[in-house]
Amino acid sequence: MNWSEITVHIPFFGESIFLTIDVFIAWILLIVLVIGAIVYAFRKRKFPVIRDYLYTTNHRKVGTLYMIFGFIFFLRAGLDALFIRLQLALPNNNFMDFQLEKYNETFTSHGTMMIFFAAMPMLIGLMNIAVPLQIGAKDLAFPFLNAVSLWLFVAGGVMFGSAYFLNSSPAIGWTGYAPYSTAVYTPGAATNFYVFGVQISGLGTIFAALNMIVTIVRHRAPGMKLIRMPLFPWASLVTSFLIVIAFTVLAIALYLLMFDRLFGTSFFGGEEGDPVYWQHLFWFFGHPEVYVLALPAFGLFSDIISSFSKKPIFGYPAMVISLALIGFLGFMVWAHHMFTVGLGPMVNTFFAVTTMTIAIPTGIKVFNWIFTMHGGSLKTTTPMLFAIGFIPSFVMGGVTGVMLAVSAADFQLHDTHFVVAHFHYVILASTILGIFAGLYYWYPKITGYQLNETLGKWHFWLFLIGYHMTFLPMHLTGMQGLPRRVYTYGSDEGMTALNFTSTIGASLMGVSIVILVWNIWQTNRQGILVGDDPWDGRTLEWSVASPSPEDTFTPMPFIECTDPFWDAKTKGQKLKTAPNPRPAPIDEHTVLPFLMALAVLVIGFGLIYQSYLTAGIGGVAIFALFIIRSFRDEHTSFHKEGARHE
Amino acid sequence: MKKLGIFPLLFLLAGCTNSTVLNPKSTTGKEQAFLIWFGLGIMLFVLVIVFFLLARVVINYREKKNGLEEYRPKFISPKKQRKLELIWTIGPIVLLIILAIPTVSTGLKQSPVAEAESTMDGVHIDVTAKQFEWTFIYETDKEKHNILLLPEGEPIILHLSSMDVIHSFWVPELAGKVDLVPGKPIVYRIENPEIGVYKGKCAEYCGVQHANMTFTVKVVAKEEFEEYIAK
Incomplete structure (x- = not known):
């Protein structure tokens, strides 16, 4: 059967949409799922909860929504990955219609969604949940802005995700290299979905980072100097600075590309333009982005390893300095993605050497983690298992990184499955294992329940084995001559067995995710409350109730050391409290952030289909929302209410 | 563990x-x-x-x-x-x-260098890529698509440029890859190839048929090569 020939036609914005059969099936599944969810919400009377979360600006609830939507996009991008692996399982394979353009769309969606709509949001979600609790802040500095960030991310993700359902998925790779991404070579709506989807959610990410910086700098509990802060907030702080710089550059690049595509400029193509400018801008964002993904996981693992080894972190100052150094060096290595572009021998050599230097602070961190465990009492809970699994896996990705830094070796390895193996090794080991560890670790703070440990261990082992089975053989297929982003290979190229192993590994990871979903479902259904401090933790978040209430830290603790909660526990005392409560950010119950994101979504769709009237309506709507917002002031109403209570 | x-x-x-x-x-x-x-x-x-x-x-x-x-x-x-x-x-x-x-x-x-800076001796070949075809032009103006003949043991100087989007020239057995960027011809040097038939690929994603943008490289004896380009 030829899948790609079965199509359905639907008119949309003056264009006719062709739905291939897989898209049609996806539509039916989506509709069934949405109806199922609505019926479920009705029967279980969940609408007040949904309304509460729609209106909330509380950091834990916003963080939870970040996690939920991030996880949904993670499942979608994970499905893409499975389709890629099924198509590559055998030589000259024809799995459904996942060849040629459909394959190109699939790897583009997989990369873009995993980076922008799955990994980053879930990390930001964990920051939202944990950072205020760890530093003794009652909320993020700007709760309203936090909700705006969240809904902008959701808007961007939904917009990008909808491209598939409208059968106009972008097919330019997650790197969107010009001139292929300009209107000359990819006209039409598809590539616009990439430009605007990433742009809108990127805006939210920048807001989130600014919010995090101000929170960490201004809202720490009294006595919590920066040098007494746990490492997760430290990592979040460094990450936020990286985001502010890197995402601004990405926003500029996307704006220029938007002008090239919609308004006939030629920054990246044509006579005057230069496609290499895009690569510089993109990788000046793209490389720090790798550290945006990795550093929060480093911080999180530091806290987890310290907790479950029952020891303070080894070499705390070195850990902080190396975090900052990695962040700093991250901006000096972007051209190592461009060794083959012909920037010249001097440039190549310079960036080869700077890239290698990153291995030094990273190595310091690895040894410090190992020596944190040395002399401790290791409790192999699920979060700790993820942390222990992270170290060797991440180091394996790190060493291939150093191999790739060797510029002449990179000529061979660049853009092959060796590189695919390398970046999946580092990103999965740090970010994805980190997110899982954080989810298991802080689940009590999010819901009050603890995820099932047996299922958690099944999840861990299946995922870890599947992960190595998938990506280890790719080092070899890459050196065997398999470029990335090709949908097929010959049976005479001697990589059939390796590719088949990868596909089995990928499906093992898929099974492990099913176990995770089952675990979450079961845990929430049983609803066994576990108390404030189920892990015997060391840091402040374990001193507040589970799930964390909207009004935390009354009375405000006074901090005199790192690991203050542990210190108090071992001395059999309560946390010292500060005499004066601090003025705290004020929560609000408002639907404005959601509406603002909705308006931006309308602008985005208008521009994607070049219906400027639609974009204009969205623009008027958001301007009106700005005016409404400027007349509402939660501070005034909060203090009025306070006066009434007295 | x-x-x-x-x-x-x-x-x-x-x-x-x-x-x-x-x-x-x-x-x-x-x-x-x-x-x-x-x-x-x-x-x-x-x-x-x-x-x-x-x-x-x-x-x-x-x-x-x-x-x-x-x-x-x-x-x-x-x-x-x-x-x-x-x-x-x-x-x-x-x-x-x-x-x-x-x-x-x-x-x-x-490292590949910009064309203007290069003064290298050897067998010069112009490599031009467009979606989804390779063109090889030899010093005798002989032009051939998707088949590249190289003389054994000589330094090969490739002048690479693209007519549309970015492609990448890669023959895994012979040398690493080098990009073909529109409007920016660059030069890459392969030293001393050995006799054999090798598969060449496009290694930079360039569109629908990217996976099928392949070519064949034949490294032959010097006399055979000269005979070939003279024809």
Whole structure:
């Protein structure tokens, strides 16, 4: 059967949409799922909860929504990955219609969604949940802005995700290299979905980072100097600075590309333009982005390893300095993605050497983690298992990184499955294992329940084995001559067995995710409350109730050391409290952030289909929302209410 | 944990021995393969140390089931800690300097350069790519699509440019890849190819038929090559 020939036609914005059969099936599944969810919400009377979360600006609830939507996009991008692996399982394979353009769309969606709509949001979600609790802040500095960030991310993700359902998925790779991404070579709506989807959610990410910086700098509990802060907030702080710089550059690049595509400029193509400018801008964002993904996981693992080894972190100052150094060096290595572009021998050599230097602070961190465990009492809970699994896996990705830094070796390895193996090794080991560890670790703070440990261990082992089975053989297929982003290979190229192993590994990871979903479902259904401090933790978040209430830290603790909660526990005392409560950010119950994101979504769709009237309506709507917002002031109403209570 | 760590390494080493990139058929390719092996060697050394330390720590310091009351964290003295931290700061620096020396020397020699800066002797061939076809033009103005003939043992100077989007020229057996960027012709040099027939690929994603944008490279004796381009 030829899948790609079965199509359905639907008119949309003056264009006719062709739905291939897989898209049609996806539509039916989506509709069934949405109806199922609505019926479920009705029967279980969940609408007040949904309304509460729609209106909330509380950091834990916003963080939870970040996690939920991030996880949904993670499942979608994970499905893409499975389709890629099924198509590559055998030589000259024809799995459904996942060849040629459909394959190109699939790897583009997989990369873009995993980076922008799955990994980053879930990390930001964990920051939202944990950072205020760890530093003794009652909320993020700007709760309203936090909700705006969240809904902008959701808007961007939904917009990008909808491209598939409208059968106009972008097919330019997650790197969107010009001139292929300009209107000359990819006209039409598809590539616009990439430009605007990433742009809108990127805006939210920048807001989130600014919010995090101000929170960490201004809202720490009294006595919590920066040098007494746990490492997760430290990592979040460094990450936020990286985001502010890197995402601004990405926003500029996307704006220029938007002008090239919609308004006939030629920054990246044509006579005057230069496609290499895009690569510089993109990788000046793209490389720090790798550290945006990795550093929060480093911080999180530091806290987890310290907790479950029952020891303070080894070499705390070195850990902080190396975090900052990695962040700093991250901006000096972007051209190592461009060794083959012909920037010249001097440039190549310079960036080869700077890239290698990153291995030094990273190595310091690895040894410090190992020596944190040395002399401790290791409790192999699920979060700790993820942390222990992270170290060797991440180091394996790190060493291939150093191999790739060797510029002449990179000529061979660049853009092959060796590189695919390398970046999946580092990103999965740090970010994805980190997110899982954080989810298991802080689940009590999010819901009050603890995820099932047996299922958690099944999840861990299946995922870890599947992960190595998938990506280890790719080092070899890459050196065997398999470029990335090709949908097929010959049976005479001697990589059939390796590719088949990868596909089995990928499906093992898929099974492990099913176990995770089952675990979450079961845990929430049983609803066994576990108390404030189920892990015997060391840091402040374990001193507040589970799930964390909207009004935390009354009375405000006074901090005199790192690991203050542990210190108090071992001395059999309560946390010292500060005499004066601090003025705290004020929560609000408002639907404005959601509406603002909705308006931006309308602008985005208008521009994607070049219906400027639609974009204009969205623009008027958001301007009106700005005016409404400027007349509402939660501070005034909060203090009025306070006066009434007295 | 220990077993788990070593198994994939053996797997990796076993696979390397028959790989295309690591059994190159030109001097350029051999230099690159040497760098990959050299890098891999140093990095395996690092891996073994990390895996060994991690396995030891995880095995030795697991929570004792009954003795929790007696547990006191064992701390390393500040003096020893300073020593350890110095070791794992300076050690990697030394290793990286060892790796950086061949990196710099080969990198300076092999990196592709802009066309204007090149004054190299050898067999010059213009390589032009467009979606989804390769064109090779020899010094005699002979033009051929998707088949590239090279003379054995000569330095090959490729002048690469693209007519539309970015492509990348890659013959795994002969040398690493080099991009073809529209409007920016660059020059790449392959030294001393050996006789044989090899598969060339486009290695930069360039559109629908990217996977099928392949070409065939035949390295032949010098006389045969001259006869071919004269025709």
